[in-house]
Amino acid sequence: MEELRTRLLRPLERELADGARDRVVAGGLEKLVQNLARPFPEVQRTLSGYRGMDLQTRLERLKKAIALLGGQAKVPSEPCPSATPPLGPDLDAPLGVLELGPGGRKKLAELGLRSLRDLLHYYPRRYEDRRTLGSIRDAEDGSKATVVGKVLSRELVKTPKKGMQLVQVRFMDAWGWKFTGVWFNQPWVLKQVPEGASLVLTGRVQRRGGAISMVVEYFEDEGGESLSTGRIVPVYGAKEGVGQAFLRRLVWRALQAFPHLPDPLEAYVKDQGLPSLDFALRQAHFPDTEEKLEQALYRLKFDEYLLLELKVMITSGGSALLGRMFKVTPGMLERFRATLPFQLTRAQERVLGEILSDMQSERQMARLVQGDVGSGKTVLAAAALYIAAENGAQGALMAPTEILAKQHFENLTRYLYPLGVRVDLLVGSLSQGEKKTVLERLRTGQTQVVVGTHALIQDGVEFHDLGLAVIDEEHRFGVLQRRRLLGQRPDVLVMSATPIPRSLALTMYGDLEVSQIDELPPGRIPVRTKLLTQKTRLQAYAFARQEIQKGHQVFVVTPMIEEGASEATLELAAATRLREELESLLPEARIDLLHGRMKPEEKDAVMERFRRGEFDLLVSTTVIEVGVDIPRATLMVIENAERFGLAQLHQLRGRVGRGGLEAYCILIAGETSKRTLERLRVIEGSNDGFYIAEQDLRLRGPGELRGLRQSGMPDLRLGDLASDQEIIERSRALAQAILETDPYLDKPEHALLKRELQARAEAVGFREVI
Template sequence: MTKDELRERLLRPLRRELSDGAQDRVVAGGLEKLVQNLGQPFPELAHLLAGYREMGTAQRLERLQKAIELLASGQDPILTAPVRAKPSQPPPGQVASPAAPSPEAPQAVGEIGFDTPVEAIALGPGGKKKLGELGIRVLRDLLHGYPRRYEDRRALQSVRELEEGQKATVVGTVLSRELVKTPRKGMQLVQVRFMDAWGWKFTGVWFNQPWVLKQVPEGANLLVSGRVQRRGGNVSLMVEYFEDEAGESLSTGRIVPVYPSREGISQAFLRRVAWRTLEAFARIPDPLEPYRAALGLPDLDWALRQAHFPDSEEKLERALYRLKFDEFLLLELKVMIQSGGSALLGRYFRVEPQWLERFRDNLPFTFTKAQERVLGEILADMQSERQMARLVQGDVGSGKTAVAAAALYIAAQNGAQGALMAPTEILAKQHYQNLQKYLFPLGVTVDLLVGSMPMAEKRGVLERLKSAHTDVVVGTHALIQERVEFKDLGLAVIDEEHRFGVLQRRRLLGSRPDVLVMSATPIPRSLALTMYGDLEVSLIDELPPGRTPVKTKVLTQKTRLQAYAFARQEIAKGHQVFVVTPMIEEGDNEATAELAAATKLADELRELLPDVRIELLHGKMKAEEKDLVMERFKNGHFDLLVSTTVIEVGVDIPQATLMIIENAERFGLAQLHQLRGRVGRGGLESYCILIAGESSKKTLSRLRIIEESTDGFYIAEKDLELRGPGELRGLRQSGMPDLRIGDLASDQEIIEKSRELAKQILEADPYLEAPQHALLKRELQARAEAIGFREVI
């Protein structure tokens, strides 16, 4: 169900309740219960109607009216900027006065504020239009439109010092100029003779830009940047950029900002506008004033001035630290507010030492130190009154399920039920078998609920859940069907949560159980803290002893057949082989082209390995068909599986010892590592062969990271460094932001600190209603659209 559909489902009963005189009898169980179940995407709604049953009639009517207005507007007042009237035009000859301050938008000292339109600054002819083309409409856009790089022009070089091939910026006086046509290619060259401040002469060259002649009059002082060419004593500059040195000295004698721009909008104009904007503020107000000193952060006014026009490298670095902190803080606040989970009360679980001892004694192995640490973090959450919302990350085979089993056992000992939801039936059955092994000997009853079960079996499971004769249920999306009722769901474990829709998960979480999310997808901690901002993050970063790392080898197309010769040897030993081919690039016939490519590969391998039993798994198959193929592979009905889709996460094929990945360069490093984790699950020595479709030095050096390391989190960090968050698979769809200056690969410390402050602020003031948070709330509203977020629970 979409957010708009949910909004409509909520509006109808709210309007009926209003017309019924706010008697709280329209909805069975009361209006507040309805909002708890359906209203999580609208945190302000839950806040408005909290304690509805205890309110007097007048207060109920007032709150109802506000709730209906909120839903009908289609906006969440915390995350949506208020609509502002367009400022009226002043009479001819009269200067427009800046926008007046409003209660929601505290203004700077004087009349200028963040929301003041840019035309309040002297922009010059066409200035407003130019800024509009860059998406700059109010002064906030200018202040936070940071330079994309800086050039050190504190001491400009003499032409005499320039070296061949270097990129240089120099100032020169125009001596002469001419337009030259080359006879061969018919190219037009503008050649301008300059003299620098030391008396050395050089030539500036523009290719096919005859209009430049009009902009470089003799006697003008110009600043020119470009690539240096030296021929004997003659120096030429292949000009990439130039500007007039007249006017404000913002382009020389300092560390100079270079802004994102487009053709026809000069850097000189952008610097001038940024300078005048900063001059207009007596002091830029700071949303973090109450917290700044304790965190050791510089003042926002100082940081913005230094970010645009730095006095030194050290001051610039400190200013950017502050602005990155703000960027990540707003991102964390948005995620936490949107999830509605910043300070939710959950349930309290007792944890007795003898229970844990009994659980450990039943395990066929000993927990690693990492498993013990993470279990301690989970149990601390369960003993807290706040609802647990924790992400447990662990590489394939690190023992996440065993840790989750311990948490489910503690919940059962407290008389509460537990649920584990997996994305596919085969994975649900695998979890069910493991939990039976861990929990059944301890007297905990475990049931399985999947779509393919006979109806009579399903009815039995549903009845046992409702009557609490089942302690733990494992299932797929079947667990979130409307007819599934728990007697008392206390703990929900969600495996590979990104495979489920937000609203799907919320059906399972309506009664506010503690929540544990498990993921085998290695995600760098910095990325996890922003993607999953409302979850605490735990990491099982140690594999159990005795697990043999998968040996990995990179091959090129020339040596590709060696991979299949080795596959024949492994199959002769009774082992099994995966062959994965990448998804075809997106296009109109993506699925058809993918199927054709996979079928062609399978046919080629049948000719190459005539005595090998080969089957195919592809994107056009239904989920049940895919499950059946994997089930048959697991049971040894064939030897080699050609797959176009990423093989179902976490499915154990104990006899699989070789993974061959065709065109491996088309996969992300983290994805390659996860695919490699599909083999070696049965304790047999295992191998992964990466076949590079193209063998450039860059491609091979990237693939060698997988060849040389088996640490999923190190590999994920390298992937983030090499490709950036926007390129990592699936993150665009998750609404991850294009950060302006923050860097997920290197800013983990800033992310950790900003996240702690976001939690502190929302615990004290969940809806940013306190006066000291007015400016912060306004910034969140204004920048909400520019900052991505991801709902998790």
């Protein structure tokens, strides 16, 4: 009883000294009284309804409650101001306004915390439910526990063998059970645990016979603010020298400094069914219940994605641009379909409808079409280019390599020549005379569709009237390269054979509408996939021999090392060694090598020779990913498959079986941990690119997916792209609606939102697409 009396009296005295403002105790004084004053019903009755009382009544009731507990009611001559005066709605104020103590500013700067905004958006890493802290006797051996203990005695012990210093403190919990707290090589702890102090301790419990000890991980004075007990307690990511108690008090004081936190989405909160930002930040740091915490985190995730979408859309300049309005008639579509030697799949028809709807609208089309290799993206590009030509506009298709550009040229000519559409090719290997002729035809409008590489955006290329730009595998081009092609504000169709989850597509490509061709054309035989380990590796090459004897061709892929000259040299050495090994294993096979140090024209030349069947087996680093058809290639062997992402493995696998022959992929795992094999079995068991991409995201997280680090994809603080699609869709729709009416957030009602976007720009990194 005496222990409880003391624990209750201290905060009541501090509340009185603070002028009865109900800001000393986190969550309000009433909450503390409900938790601690059960043995003192008269005190509970006296302070019941405290939050709703006027200042004078609070002062009188506090004095009475303190007297009931046997304390001294020291009333200030006038209500003294809190240590932290209200700051008003200035989130950009430096943390120095919170009285950080010696070295506090430097410690917080190491955590990236410099302003109140930084601090309030420094969300807890996890939470501990300490609403009812148990007794030490209930903690199991080896388990982690949080208990309150009163210091009975303490000593510093030096171990004779290793010269280690042990701080050993004898504690008693609220139920009278005694235990020993242990700290290794932290002698300064002695000064922080005076006899009689009541501490909240978290650590690993050890039981030896009847003795109980705890290896303490962190501790804090139970104090009067009640931030560490009797509640759901936040646990922050911290560094040495920055304690949890310090961070909690700091966040609490920052929240208290604002009577009501300003909300950049105040005008939209009601319509969106979202809680206010004030509620969200207070509950995210100091939740009253699990339900309120869930609501708070939903709102903060929503804001995180909204700012990301706004950033991408504004930076791209494509949020509300007027584009071409193309006319589309049933007759045009009938003529196009009539020339096709096959029927479009349902998925192709759906995506074609989305493309044509964009082309007919007054807004500039900005659409990403993604689908597996062989899902039929090129025929949709052909349909869009045909519609543009029928409207008197020119179309351009830009591919990342010359060999891929030539392949697209052949396909588009096959689709469009029967319809009377003039298609030209513009690549670096054309002679000066051929280039000059093509450029003249482009300038005068004789060429209706041009297919090319980055040659399309070089000086001297002048379109008569560019109305549609199709960009294949856009991530292979630089931002400035793309912008040169887009200078005339054509409609834009981006194609990618790298299926990525819709949630990731909507955040990476925030300025693009996303279409998915999630169905393969009928008759396409799935590639059969087998996972082997190093022990059974040679089986792959025995099978390769059989395929080569049938007149088929084989890819062997070895991981590419992406950074630095020395790594590139190692990569070349590894690929060369593999080629030499295969030449001795398969002496009858004609083998060639493709690697990252080759010039683009050298790579194209090797691929062209392979396509013509001049050799049987190609050893390659992953420069063969994109697009090229080798009709007689039936086997893909991937060495050290664990070093590739699942989506990347799936894309590599799509390089074989393009000519209608049954095809195979063999994955060789160089490392065989349980986790590695679980990941690779996803590929072995599925040919669905979108499912595989979802699993890749779930297993590795967005930051690890190939290429996203470099592209500026942020590390989301709260968001989880693997499970947040609904929040992403909602926040993206709101971002679009806001920018429809105010493209650069210049209206007064968006001033706070614009400031928030500027202030948190680094945290919501972005990827520029158009």
